[in-house]
Every structure is written in structure tokens, then in C-alpha cells.
Amino acid sequence: MLEFGIATLILIVTILVGFPIAYSIGLTTIFYIFITNPANLLVIPIRMFSGINSFTLMALPLFMLAAEIMVRTGISSKLFDFVRITRVGKWRGGLAYVNVLASTIFGSISGAALSDIAGLGKVEIDAMEEDGYEKGFACAITAASSIESPLIPPSNVAILYAGTMALSVGAVLYAGFLPGLLLAGSQMLYIKLNAKRLNLPKHEKQYTAAEKKDIRIRGWIAMGMPLIILIGITAGLFTPTEAAAVAVLYALIVGAFVFKNITVKMILDSLWSAGKTTANLFVITSISAVFAWAIGVEQIPQQLSAFMLGITDSPYVMLLIINVILIIVGMWMETSAAVLLFAPILAPIAVAMGVHPVHFAVVMIVNLTIGLITPPVGVVLYATSNVGKLKFEQVVKSTMPLVLLAVVILLLVTFIPELSLFLPRLLGFID
Template sequence: MTVGILFGSFAVLLLLSVPIGIALGIATLLTIIAADTVPISFLMTELVTSLDSFPIMAVPFFILAGEIMGKGGISERLFNFANSLVGSKTGGFAIATIITCMFFAAISGSGPATVAAIGSIMIPAMVRQGYDKAFATATVAAAGSIGVIIPPSIPMVIYGVTGGASVGNMFIAGIIPGVLVSVSLMVWAYLYSRKMGYKGTLEKITLKHIGQTFWHAKWAMVIPVIILGGIYGGKFTPTEAAVIAVFYGLFVGLVLHRELRFRDLPKVIADSSLTTATVLIIVGTANAFGKFLTVEQIPNQIANWMLGLTENHIILILLITALLLLVGCFMDTIAAIIILTPILLPIANSIGYDPVHFGIIMVVALAIGFITPPLGVNLFVSSGISGLSIEKISKAVIPFFFAMVFALIMIVFIPDLSTWLISLGE
């Protein structure tokens, strides 16, 4: 009965379009009242204590850093550099867009933020270059998902806190999978562009032009080196890295690029505060939801049930992966990580999966949810930029979806893609 009330009320609230953070809180409260196994104060206590965490402090700072750098002239410089590398090739603009999203992902840590920052520049540019608007919009929506796979990544911070894994190791482990997902998207972009006859620019690739665009984008290119190098070199923690990213972004935007003005800062801070508040409400209510599941021993029951279905480890990990893809269609990535990690991580451990490797699987699988309806946050953001309907974008994004699933399967069955870089530092 407890499980039915908890998940049933949550499903009904989602169908009524109640925001997911509020839906999680209401569903937990209703179940607490009905079950009468914990006091009502349990919900309020969890809302506070779940946010009382040093690693969680990285979340608002990475959000603020992404907002600052998105307004500081970084996006266009990154694209110019990417375009100098591949712009003259078939589908060069599409491939350059994906590469730009890779670079920006190493700054923002957010999928929708990547779509917003890159899409506003690249969707109109691709259309002017002759690409059809649906493909251009789908390219940005899909590539924006890389924002949470390539570090720094807000979902990786949440998984590290929830699953007890090192956030620094999660960041390092996400590099190769992020590149793999990006290359998979580029392959489809190239094949579609060749089929449709989307030629590159007439400009030849020259080392001089590459050097010039790299020089203009150099301050943006340094950011991932500072963040990952500092974390992996033991100079600072992920939370401290997020603070450094904020001040570095301010310095670049205000002093070096001079495209960010002091008068822009109130809006930047307001936008990042709104995003942060939304994320932290989800974190707090999802933690209360998950802790109540644990109190009722529901994760153990689900784990035992799944382990009882089959003894075949391959089938079991495929079932878990399919579950994550399905959940990603309906639930916010952060909420899904907080709720599902206590349920699925013990199962993954029991069949020999390293916690960091499994964390990457979770993040990548749930990142695909950014482009799958009905949630599909990236679809809505890109739709707002291009003006196309969700239906048209969803149809155009299907091949990108399969490209990402192909990359996910490789990540699931080749652990070294996630753990090799970590092993180099041991």
C-alpha cells in the first residue's frame, strides 16, 4: 500500500503537470501521513539536511559560472575555433556545432544551458548556411545533452553525493564517454549532411586560421584545464573549482573579452538564482522521497526482485539501462539520480560494476532523456529558439537518439572507457 500511494500519487501529480520538485514533496508528505511510520517533520528535516553538504555547494557555483560564461562572448569564439577545424567539410557547420557544445559542456555542466548558449547562435547560422531548420534544431538539442556528460557536470556531483563516489573521479571518468557520445552524434550529422548535400564553406583549412581562432578562444579553452587539472592534481576540490570558475568567468567576461558589463550582472545572478532554486528544491524533495523509500526498505525489495528475475549479468545490466532510459523520458535527471541510485547501485555492485563506471552509465542514460518526450527539456529549449513544434524536432532527433544509445551500450560493456583515465593517476 505504501509503494502504491507513493508512486501512484507521484504519477498523478506529474500527469497534472505539477513541477517535479513539488510533486516529489507532496507525494512524500501524503505517504508519510498514510503510512504513519515516520513523523511529518521527517520531510522538513530532510529538505534542510540534504542540502547541508559541501559537495552540493558546487551546484550553484557551476550554474552561476555557466551563466557568466554564456553571456561573456565565449560561445561564438568556441564556434569560430571549431568551424576553423571542420567548417570546410561536408556537414561542417553541424559538426562544428557539436564540437562547440563539447567545449561549452566543459564550462556549463548543464544540458539546457548548453542548448540555450549555443542554439541561439548556431540554429540561425545553420539555417543561413542551407541546413533545414528541423535538423539544425535537433542537432543543437542532441549535442546539448553532452553538457552533463563532459565534466564539470551537475548530475555527476549529485551522483557522487548520493552514491558515495568521488566527484573528482566522476569528472575524470566522464571525459572519454563524453567524447564518444559527441563522435557518435557527429557521425550521424555527417551521414545526413552527405545525403542532403550540405557542403562546407569554401574556405580552406589553414594552420594560420586555426591558430587565430584558437588564440581568440584561448581563455575559454583554459577553463576545463584549470578545473580538471586542479581537481585531479589535488590542488582543490570540485566545490572550490566551481568557485574558481565563477571568478575566472567574471575576469574573462569583464576584463579580457569585455562583452560582459557590470550592468548585466544583476540579470545573470537572477537567472542563475532561479535555476539554482529549482535544482535545490528538486534535490531536497528527491532526497526526502529517497530516504522514505529506504526507511520502508523498498530499495531492498526492488533489488531482490530484479536479482530474482535472472542470474545473467548481461540481461540484468541491459534491464537497468532500459529502465534508466525509460525514467529519463519522464523524470528530471537530478531527481532520478537521487531516487534510483540507492536502488540500482547495490545491484550494479553485486554484478561487478564499479560505482564510478555505473555512475557514468546512469548519467549518460539519463542525459538521453533530455531529447526524449514527454520531458525532453532540450527539445523545449531548442523549440523556443527555432520556433519549430516539439513534434517536428522530436522526429528529426530520432537518429541522434539511436546514435547516443549506441554510445551508451559501448560505455556499458567497455568499462575502460570510464575507468582508464582514473587508473593512470593511481
Template sequence: MDWQVIIVLFGTFFVFLGLGVPISFSIAISSLLTIMLSLPFDSAIAVISQKMASGLDSFSLLAIPFFILAGNIMNQGGIALRLINFAKVLGGRLPGSLAHVNVLANMMFGSISGSAVASAAAVGGTMSPLQEKEGYDKAYSAAVNITSCPTGLLIPPSNTFIVYSLISGGTSIGALFLAGYIPGLIMGLGLMLVAAIIARKRGYPVSAKPTPKMVLLKTLDALPSLGLIVVIIGGIIGGIFTATEASAIAVVYTLILSFAIYREISLKQLPAIILESVVTTSIVLLLVGASMGMSWAMANAGIPYMVSDALMAVSDNPIIVLLLINLILLVVGIFMDMTPALLIFTPIFLPIALDLGMDPVHFGIMMTFNLCIGICTPPVGSALFVGCSVAKVKIDKVIKPLLPFYAVLILALALVTYVPQVSLLLPQLFLGY
């Protein structure tokens, strides 16, 4: 393997990032320059163009624009407030109840919208003023919101799993969706445990006990929104439709919900929602296509084999190797957003995991969980920036309150990594995986 290739590939990539070049173009240009080391310019252009086009030629990728559109419709459709009210019913009597409501609302809204950033903005924007009014520390409230908004990336439907399925060579999306439930719940419950301990120490208030009538009304109001998850996952498990077909059904469901039931969206708003979805989809798919070119460049240079040999030279013990992979990904997550990190490092680490006898579904959940932590960390964590913005608190003020939540997330990651059944139990039960 030629070290010159590695230096050009990653060196130019990080230089372009440092210069502020968009990450999709940074990936594509660094891949082109790497391919040009072994091929003439015209051939290199042809190769990377072909790889980008073929990388997007996948039926599974159709799910991404549909789920993005469904999420944007629900973001505008008054879903967040209804789920927050339902979360108050579920967690309103726990110590520091508003923090638990924040976590529960993020788990539900994040899974429906499929976006950690949208969840942080919608739920945090509603909860932050309420928590401040009840005497909660603003930095603590922001920390709860920041660390809980990624739970929806594990609880399906999740675009992250669709991207992983493509880059991993066709891992079952249905199995990935089911596998995300227990880790997502573990993440949320772990954060609630930390919130409860802090609430007891600081004496944060407990909300008033809701009346049976209020419980019934708030539950009924939220059920149509939660029904989306039941329809999608139930249909996939029952073999009624594929995950890609489920994404189109999700759009129809959310349109009916927002127009006919909640009546929060008008026809005049629909073009703007569609345009926003098109822009988001374009960004994601350009990133996927560019990353396919980089994956080919890395494979052509033998980089996955080099990394595998290097890790195996340290130890052939699966526990140690997985620990090293997790440490590398945690560092990567500090500097890189989730989707590009997933696209770039899955081709490097998945072959190693398979050699260790690890199931690709289990590895996908572990990697997603790991990178969920990354979007909560400085300096480039998208959830961190949005969470601080909606809470109107500076990033340096929220770092210390984040530390106990980081600790429980790392412990939960270890559980997901070293206990495969945490991820594989539901796919085995419902799909015979």
C-alpha cells in the same frame, strides 16, 4: 514489504505531476503521505523536515551554486560565439561542416556552462540561421543541436556528477569528472558520424578552408574560455584544490575573463546574473532536499530490495540486469527530467549495480549518459523544447530526423555500459582510482 506504501508513494507522486504541481513539491508531499502510513502526522512532518535539512548539509553541494554562477557569467560573456568560431576551425572542412561545428560547439560550451539547455539556446540560436542560409533542412539542424547539447553534462565540470556524488554516498567527484571525458567524446563523435553520413547523402556544403591567420586568431580568441576546463580539472588532478573549491575558482576565473579580457559584461549586469543564479540554485537544492525525503521513504518501505529481488528473479546475469536497468531509465527519461530522475532512481538501482560488482563511478557515468538521452526525447525533454524553439520548428517535424541520432546514442550507451574502461581509464591513470 507493504504494497500500500508503494501505491501511495508513486501513485500520489504521478497524480500531483499530472495536476501540474511542481516536481519538488510533488516529491515532498508524496513522501510525507507515505511516511504518515507508519507514523503520526507530527512525527512524519519532523522526519521529512529533518531528512530534507540533513540532505542539504553537505560541503560538496556548495559547488552547485558556484558552478551555476560561473556558467551564467559565461553565458552572458560572449563565450558561445568565440567557441563556435573555434569549432569552425576544427570541423569546417568536414561534409556538412556546419552540423559538425554545432556538435563541437555544444561539446565545448556545454562543458563550460554546465547546462544542456543553455548550450542548446546559445549555440542553436547562432547556428540555426547560418545552417538555414546554407540550405540545411531546419528539422535536421534542430535534431543535431538537440542531441549534441547534452554532451556538456558528461564533459566536466558537471553539476549532475555533484548531485550523483551526494546521493550515491560520497562517490569521488574528481573521479566522476575525469570519467566523463571519454563517454562525452564518444557521444559527440558518434553524432558527428551520423551527421557526416546524412550530409553526404544530401550534398550539404563544406565550408571554405580557413587561412592560417584565421586559424590562429580564432584559436587564441577561444583559449581563455577553454582554459577554465584546464584550470579546474588540472587543479583537481594535481591535488591543488577540491571540486568544491574549484567551483569558487571558476567564478573568479569567469569574472576576470568576462570583465577584463572579453569585456562583454558590465557591473550593471552582474546583479541580474547573480539573481538568476540564486533562483536556479534554489530550484536545484529544493529538489535535492525533497528527494532526500523520498529516498528515506523508499528505504523505509524496502523498495530498493523489492526492485533488486524483481530484477534478480528475471536473471542474475549482469548483462541482462544492466540491460533492464537501462531500459527502465530510458523510459523514465521520456517522462522525467534528468535531476529528479537521478535523485529518485540512484538509491534504487545503485545497490543492485554494486551487488553485480559494478564500480559506482562507472554506474554514475552510465546513468548520466542514459538520462542525457531522455532530455532529448518527447514529451518532456527540456533540450527538445529549447532546440525546437530556437530553430523555429515544430516538435512533430523534428522527431523523424532525430531517429538516426537516437540510434547512435543507444549504441554509445551500450558501449559505456558494457566496457567499464571507457569510464574508468582516466580516473585510474590520473588519480590511481
């Protein structure tokens, strides 16, 4: 146990000084093996392979490729226009509502908060500035609305969690749907309550009937991909991995024959970007599998579970403690890496205390996504600052009320399990 404690300290230090996550985990694991039993070095390649030898994880690179193609074909601006012509676009603060709704819809395509900022951020901030919104407010809404992406299915993080913890992909995907909508609803409520105080403008732009028709057609076509995926998985027409392949095919057909703007270079760029992201994620996944083996050897989950039971026998108190831990982790660590590193440790503790594994999956994902917009690190805050050309400190100040709202939603999700379990249970993914 002492050896593992030293190794964990090395892991924390290397992460804090800026080592890539994969290197930090790898160095920590190798150090642990060297000081315990060097013969176990033979375990490393076996565990690395088994960590990514999953049919479920095969869906990730295909979903990433589909999202890259859809972003490059201009899907983000088409979705923004699609939502802008709805009734909410005419309310006071209409573009702020549109920002939230567009990010929520786009989240079902990109599946990642940073992808939402990259694909929609500039479009949203520029449009709001043009309409007279204060830039800090525009950046805050853009940053906060992006965290719906890892929750609204199909979500890359949900698929990764399900593959890592051997849960039903459909269950974890649908479990995040209502919490994602709650986050979006809380942000729209914030806009409604502050519209007059902040003197938010109304969107005055007029569209012709022909323009509206074209925008609606393109918007519904863009939304077709997540709808096909979810209906296909729910109806049992295809597995999540097959759904990912269908998503790529759909993105190619839409780009080539509907939007007619896809090029060979665009496809190659999409392949390269998706390949880099996948390679990075799979390296972390494979090395994390070795670290998970070390955790199992030391019986860390069992020891932590016994320790937690010694503190409290209430699952809700335990979840509150875990919430604090995970929000701090989410501030410093990329979401996928945090799932791979902490889910094998914390999930068994929660399950041992009576928490449903799918409920805990959503609690963990919500925690980590809130960390994305929580200083001092909050990677989405930095990305929004860069896209919006606004100082990081100003983005943080404007975003804090929305962070507090997100924490309220987290507490609701934590203490009302049915918010996560209702849809998976209704659709037959769990009992």
C-alpha cells in the same frame, strides 16, 4: 509496503498531471508519513537539512554562476568561431562538425544540455541556415550534440550524483569523459556518412590572418576555465568546491579584462538566474532526501534487489532492464530530479550485483541524457524547436537517427565498463 505502494502511485500521478517535481515528492512523502506514523513528521526538517548539508554540493551554485557569466559575455559565439576556423570547418558538412565540436567544448563550461541550447543553439542553427543547411537537420544536430554537456567534465549532473551517492567527484567527472566523446564521435560519423546523400554544403567564408589570430586567442581564453578546473582537481590543487569558486573568479576576470563587456547588470542577472536554478535544485534535493529516508525505512532497494535476483543473476541483463526504465524516466523528468529520485533506489541494486558504482553512475547519466532528446516529452527537443522556430514534430523526425546512435553508445557504455572506469582508474580516483 502497501502504504509505500500507494504513495508511489500518488507520486507518478502528480508528476504526470504536471505538478512540480518538488511538490510531487513532498506530497508523496507527507502522505506516506501520515498513513504510517505521523510522529515521523519531525524527521522532515532534519532530513531536508542533511540532504543539502554537503561540501560537495556547494560547488553547484558556483559552477552555475560561472556558466551564466561566461554565457552572458558571449563565450558561445566565440567558441563557435574558434572551432569554425579549424580544418573541420572546411569539410563538406563543415558547420555540422563545428556544431558538434562547439557543443562538446561548451558542455565543459555549461555542464547542462539546456544551457548548451540556450547559449549556442541559436548561433549554431542560424549559421547553418545561412550556409544552406536544411533547418530540420540543423535543429537535429544542435539537439543531439547538446547531450554531451552532462557528460563532459565539469558536469553539474556528475557533481550532483557524486554528492548524492557519496562517490568521488573526480571519479564520476572523468568517468563521463570517454562516453561523452563517443557520443560526439558517433554524431560526426553520422555527418560524414550522410554528407553526400544530404548534399551538405562546404563553409566558404574566408578569414584574414588578423581575424584568425583574434578568434584563436579568444577561443583559447574561453577554454581556459574548464582546463584550469580539471587540471586543478586532478593535481589535487583544490577541491571541486574550490574549483567552482576559481571558475567564477576566472569568468569575472575574462569578462572584465579580456572581452571587456561585463556590466553590473550582467553580474546581477547571472546571480539571479544561478540563484533561481540552485534554489529549485536544492529544494528538490532536500525533499528527495526525505523520500530516500522513506525508501530506506521500507527497505525498497533490498526488496528490489531480491526481486531482480529472482529474475536474473546476470548484471548485464539487470542493466538492460534498468536502461529501459531510465530512458523512460528521462523522457518525462528533468535529469537532476531523476538522479535524486532514482539513484538511491537503483544504484544499490546494481552494486549488489557486482556493477562498479562509478560505472553505474555513468550508465544512469547517459540514459537520462538520451531521454532529453527522446519524445514524447524530451525537454531538449522542445527547447530546440523553440530556438530554431521549427515545429516539434519536424525536430523529432530529424533527430531520431541520432537518438538511435546514442542508444548504441549507451549499450557500449553499459557492456564495456572500462569505457567509464579507464580514466578514473588511470588518474587514481578509483582502484
